[in-house]
Amino acid sequence: MRRLDNRVALVTGASRGIGKAIALALAKEGAHVVLVARSEEQLASVVAELATQGFSARAEVVDLTVPAEVERVVSGTAARFERLDILVNNAGIGHFKPAVDMLLKEFDEMWNLNMRAVFVATQSVIPHMVAAKGGVIVNICSLAGKNSFKGGTGYCATKWALRGFASSLMLEVREHNIRVITVFPGSVDTNFSSMSKKGKSITQPEDIAGAVVFAVTAPERSMFNEIDVRPTNP
Numbered sequence: 053m054r055r056l057d058n059r060v061a062l063v064t065g066a067s068r069g070i071g072k073a074i075a076l077a078l079a080k081e082g083a084h085v086v087l088v089a090r091s092e093e094q095l096a097s098v099v100a101e102l103a104t105q106g107f108s109a110r111a112e113v114v115d116l117t118v119p120a121e122v123e124r125v126v127s128g129t130a131a132r133f134e135r136l137d138i139l140v141n142n143a144g145i146g147h148f149k150p151a152v153d154m155l156l157k158e159f160d161e162m163w164n165l166n167m168r169a170v171f172v173a174t175q176s177v178i179p180h181m182v183a184a185k186g187g188v189i190v191n192i193c194s195l196a197g198k199n200s201f202k203g204g205t206g207y208c209a210t211k212w213a214l215r216g217f218a219s220s221l222m223l224e225v226r227e228h229n230i231r232v233i234t235v236f237p238g239s240v241d242t243n244f245s246s247m248s249k250k251g252k253s254i255t256q257p258e259d260i261a262g263a264v265v266f267a268v269t270a271p272e273r274s275m276f277n278e279i280d281v282r283p284t285n286p
Contacts, residue, residue, distance in 0.1 A: 126139075137188065181225075
């Protein structure tokens with residue numbers, strides 16, 4: 053028996069990069085994975101990849117910056133499977149430039165996806181987990197949520213906010229046996245931004261997925277609520 057057999061996981065930003073790697077890793081552990089992103093074509097490709105390996109997955113095209121769409125996919129998933137065990141808040145966007153050069157539109161785009169969408173998805177899923185007397189909420193943050201850098205005024209602000217939200221949420225929901233896990237990747241070999249480092253010495257998306265699986269499958273009595281993942285020797 054696999055460690056996540058019969059569990060249902062909803063993963064946002066699952067069409068590529070870290071989100072895709074997490075979806076694949078959870079599916080390999082037996083979870084039925086609901087993949088959420090805006091690109092129907094990319095989502096279909098991931099679902100097909102999972103199917104060829106014999107894994108169960110469903111794609112949902114959702115604009116996470118629209119609260120009604122987020123609430124629809126959460127409630128629809130819980131109704132379809134009669135459970136929703138794992139929420140992975142992974143979707144994010146980054147604009148990297150000095151504060152004086154940043155457009156308000158760019159700041160709003162980051163805030164709406166990196167933080168506001170996480171709030172809406174989490175708020176929507178909590179009642180289902182409370183009713184089930186347990187669940188796991190995973191937030192993919194960034195070491196930018198702990199460290200500042202030039203050009204990071206907007207992006208860091210959203211990630212510091214996410215860390216504050218997640219650490220407070222953990223204290224609010226633990227009495228319902230809901231675990232809140234926040235992963236803080238450093239440099240990861242993805243196409244997230246032009247600043248992303250590449251190469252075999254850089255952390256891979258699969259490494260972040262491994263951290264998520266480790267925390268999600270840990271004994272329910274224990275919670276690894278913050279995990280930093282960075283390259284050993286970049």
